[in-house]
Structures are given as C-alpha cells and as structure tokens.
Amino acid sequence: MGLRTAPPPIAWLMRQALERPRVISLAVGFTDEATLPVNETRALLEGILRSTRRGRAALQYGTTAGDAALRACAAARVRVQDAGAPGARGGAAYLPERLLITNGSQQLLYLVTEALCDPGDIVLVEDPTYFVYLGIVQSHGLRCRAVRLTPEGLDGEDLKRVLTRLGREGELGRVKLLYMVSYHQNPTAITTSLERKRAALDVLRHFERRAGHPIYMVEDAAYRELQAGDAALPASALVLAGAAERVVYASTFSKPFATGARVGYGLLPRAVHQVAVRLKANHDFGTANLLQQLLLEALRSGVYDRHLAVLRKRYACKAAVMLDALREHFPPAVGWDEPRGGLYVWARLPPRHKTGLRSRVFREAMARDVLYVPGAMCYADDPTRRKPAHEMRLSFGGARTGEMRVGIERLGAVLAEVC
Ligand SMILES: Cc1ncc(COP(=O)(O)O)c(C=O)c1O
Known part of the structure; x- marks a missing residue:
C-alpha cells in the first residue's frame, strides 16, 4: 500500500505556503494566524499542570x-x-x-x-x-x-x-x-x-x-x-x-x-x-x-466557545474582504457563490479556460507569487465522466486581509489576460 501511495498534493501546497514566504497562499486551509488562542492556551495548560496529580495524568499515555x-x-x-x-x-x-x-x-x-x-x-x-x-x-x-x-x-x-x-x-x-x-x-x-x-x-x-x-x-x-x-x-x-x-x-x-x-x-x-x-x-x-x-x-x-465566537466573526469579515476583492478585480466571466461559512470560495472560469498545475493561469499566478488550489484536484478519478478543470478554490483562512486583497488583485490581472 505504501508504494502505491501517490505524493499528496496537500503536502506540496503546504510546503509552498511555508517555504516561500513571498507567496500569497490562497490555497491552504490554515487557520487565521492572528486569532490563534496563544494566551488562552497558555492559561489552560498552566491550569492543567498546576496540580501535580492532574499534570502527571495529562503527561501519561x-x-x-x-x-x-x-x-x-x-x-x-x-x-x-x-x-x-x-x-x-x-x-x-x-x-x-x-x-x-x-x-x-x-x-x-x-x-x-x-x-x-x-x-x-x-x-x-x-x-x-x-x-x-x-x-x-x-x-x-x-x-x-x-x-x-x-x-x-x-x-x-x-x-x-x-x-x-x-x-x-x-x-x-x-x-x-x-x-x-x-x-x-x-x-x-x-x-x-x-x-x-x-x-x-x-x-x-x-x-x-x-x-x-x-x-x-x-x-x-x-x-x-x-x-x-x-x-x-x-x-x-x-x-x-x-x-x-x-x-x-x-x-x-x-x-x-x-x-x-x-x-x-x-x-x-x-x-x-x-x-x-x-x-x-x-x-x-x-x-x-x-x-x-x-x-x-x-x-x-467556555474558552472554546468564546474563541469560536471571535473566529466566526473574523472569518465572516475575511470572507467579505475576499468577496469585495473578487468583485473588484475578477473579470465578469468568472463566477462564484458567496460562502455562509467555512474557509473557501469556489470560483468558476468559463469551461474552456483551465486552472490546473500546467495551465497558463496557474503558471502566471505562481510567477506573481499567488497560489490557489486548482479545481481539478478536487474531482475524483471517475471513469464515467470527464473531470472539470476550469475552477479554483480560494481560501480566506490563512492569508492576512491585506495579502488577500493583493493576491486577488494579482490573480484578477492574470484572469483578465486569459478570460
Ligand atoms: C473537509 C475536511 N475534513 C477534514 C479535515 C481535516 O481537519 P483536521 O484533521 O485538522 O481535523 C479538513 C481539513 O482541511 C477538511 O477540510
């Protein structure tokens, strides 16, 4: 089974995001960096480790x-x-x-x-x-x-x-x-x-x-x-x-x-x-x-639920920023639906325009340091239908709002040349 396993695209995408600091990754579903609950986690861990008995139990299998x-x-x-x-x-x-x-x-x-x-x-x-x-x-x-x-x-x-x-x-x-x-x-x-x-x-x-x-x-x-x-x-x-x-x-x-x-x-x-x-x-x-x-x-x-409330507002705001940028910079031929949650916008180009790893859109986007998930990656190998290859998944999870605007603007410029 091990030898059969193909290189997972997620590992490549995450590496691009982590190893090339200039790249604006709209690809990976990372959580919003600024909201990560560092202080809350520190306090919770201190609470767990304050009692020797509880601490030992937590540090045991x-x-x-x-x-x-x-x-x-x-x-x-x-x-x-x-x-x-x-x-x-x-x-x-x-x-x-x-x-x-x-x-x-x-x-x-x-x-x-x-x-x-x-x-x-x-x-x-x-x-x-x-x-x-x-x-x-x-x-x-x-x-x-x-x-x-x-x-x-x-x-x-x-x-x-x-x-x-x-x-x-x-x-x-x-x-x-x-x-x-x-x-x-x-x-x-x-x-x-x-x-x-x-x-x-x-x-x-x-x-x-x-x-x-x-x-x-x-x-x-x-x-x-x-x-x-x-x-x-x-x-x-x-x-x-x-x-x-x-x-x-x-x-x-x-x-x-x-x-x-x-x-x-x-x-x-x-x-x-x-x-x-x-x-x-x-x-x-x-x-x-x-x-x-x-x-x-x-x-x-209650820390979890309080944090969740913050996160939900944060993502709603980031989704709005991404949607605004899409409306401003993407050509009219590209469509998308507004998400009501989650971390993604699914954008659809006219079917004749491809978004895959070897496509002009992907290569031009990478040349401008913007990464997205090519839609074809999200379609299973099903021999009964042809795999669509004209979509892209854009995440508003990990990127900062300023970066996101720039990323969508650059991607929009690529799409305007192609579509
Ligand atoms: C649909 C879906 N399921 C499961 C996961 C796995 O998440 P985790 O292993 O962090 O719970 C992800 C992560 O992106 C996801 O998008």
Whole structure:
C-alpha cells in the first residue's frame, strides 16, 4: 500500500505556503494566524499542570479511544447541536462509547475508510470533494464514483442513478460508503440540507439490500462550527432513522480552535467503532493526552466557545474582504457563490479556460507569487465522466486581509489576460 501511495498534493501546497514566504497562499486551509488562542492556551495548560496529580495524568499515555470526559463532552456537544431538528432522536447515535478521539478528523477519515474498504472497493464522493480525502482513497487502492452536488447539497437522484448503473455493471457488492462534507463544504461552501441527507440515506438503504452489506454514510462536519451568521444550520444525519447503525459522523476541534492542536473526533456505529479503535491502536494507541486535556479544559471553561465566537466573526469579515476583492478585480466571466461559512470560495472560469498545475493561469499566478488550489484536484478519478478543470478554490483562512486583497488583485490581472 505504501508504494502505491501517490505524493499528496496537500503536502506540496503546504510546503509552498511555508517555504516561500513571498507567496500569497490562497490555497491552504490554515487557520487565521492572528486569532490563534496563544494566551488562552497558555492559561489552560498552566491550569492543567498546576496540580501535580492532574499534570502527571495529562503527561501519561491515555486510552486508545480517547479521554472518557472528552468523549462524553464531544458527544453531548453534537447532541445539543442536533437537538433542535424536527424529529431529532436523542438516542443511541450520540452515546459517548461510540465516540472516538483522533489526531484531527483526518485520522478518523483514514481509519474509517480502512475499516470499511478493501482494495478495489468503490467509494462514492461528492463532485467535487475534499481533495485530501481523495489521497486516502488512492492510497488504499479504492475506486471512486462521483455524485452530483447542487446548491442544496448532494443530489439523491444522481446517487440513485450512480448506484443503478453500478448495479447493472455488477459492482454494487464493491460499494462500501458515501463520503460527504455536509457543512460549508470544502471546496464549494455548499451546505447539504437535512432533506438531502435523508434522501441519500434512504437511497443507500435501498441499494444495500442488493449489495448484500451495509453501505455507510460518512458525514464530515469539519466546518459545522465555522459558520458566518446566525442562521440555523441543518441537523446532522445522526438524527435520521437508522442512523446509529449507518452514519459515521466526523468532526474536529482543530479548525474551530487551533489547527496546531489537532484533536478530532467521530461518532461511529458500534461495529465500525470497534474496528476503528483496533486500527488506531496500531497507528498510535491514542491521541496525545495533553492535547485532549487542553481541549477538554477549553470546552469546560467556555474558552472554546468564546474563541469560536471571535473566529466566526473574523472569518465572516475575511470572507467579505475576499468577496469585495473578487468583485473588484475578477473579470465578469468568472463566477462564484458567496460562502455562509467555512474557509473557501469556489470560483468558476468559463469551461474552456483551465486552472490546473500546467495551465497558463496557474503558471502566471505562481510567477506573481499567488497560489490557489486548482479545481481539478478536487474531482475524483471517475471513469464515467470527464473531470472539470476550469475552477479554483480560494481560501480566506490563512492569508492576512491585506495579502488577500493583493493576491486577488494579482490573480484578477492574470484572469483578465486569459478570460
Ligand atoms: C473537509 C475536511 N475534513 C477534514 C479535515 C481535516 O481537519 P483536521 O484533521 O485538522 O481535523 C479538513 C481539513 O482541511 C477538511 O477540510
């Protein structure tokens, strides 16, 4: 498996951002540097280490599934976020024993994919999707089928079409999971409605009878807490009937607090949880205990929520700066939708203009020290459709507002020459 693993583009993009200080990176989803909670973290760590007993416990190995108090706290947090949904069931899906703490939600996605899939299996993904997840898929020798994404989220009718076709081709037995980024999606910023999640789960349940095994829905909620306004967000798929045995819910404390303290988590069906814990035991037998204690204290003390409120305002402001700059500098032929949260704007050039690593747009942008994520990177290798190559993902997370304006102005100049 190791030899099969292609170089992940994320590593290259992050290196460009870190090693070439002149480059304005609108590519990576780093958190806003100025808001990183340094003082809060110092105070929390001092609090943890003040007591010798607590300090020793924090500096010792923990359990593989994660600190019991943090698991309970994270499970309760998701239950509360979902509580307002019509028909929400409090039930089994939110039990702390189903919760797994991981090194960022990235590790959870890796473990779950490894737990559910064998090489040659098929994973269903949104079109486009989170490109780093595609690295996990590639590394495990899995195949992809892409499902249409509309402004309301994953298209259940298209999911049905994709699965019907796979049925005709005798491939349903290889379909193991659907991966979706349900809130402020990376890269498009689309949020999938609860109705769309219900429709997707129903379709999966329908086809799994013919597949002969469960087809899981992996809901990645990494950007759920990074919402710009106060409008109510849809509940997660965990509220749906039968979700406790079919939905894997992945989330993170990493982006909403500090990406350097990578603590993620997931709520998993029992059978999947058991296997994922075994795999995690082989990886690292537990997420760093000190970081778990840090997050636990941040959550319990209210520091986390206060920081989140600051961060949400900050990102709303940065998104507005980016959108203003786009309106000012991008040619009218380029379109985009306004994000209501998350860290990204998905810009669409006319289809004949390419944005890939070898394209004129990318090379000219790099020559002017601006980096973006070429849209094609976010599309799975799906042999049933041609990969679109005319979009770009722009992040307003890491770059400073002044840099962002300059970056968009330079990119706009490139696009004006090309489009
Ligand atoms: C959609 C999505 N899921 C998961 C992750 C992983 O984040 P972390 O491992 O820091 O929790 C990211 C990071 O960019 C992401 O964009």
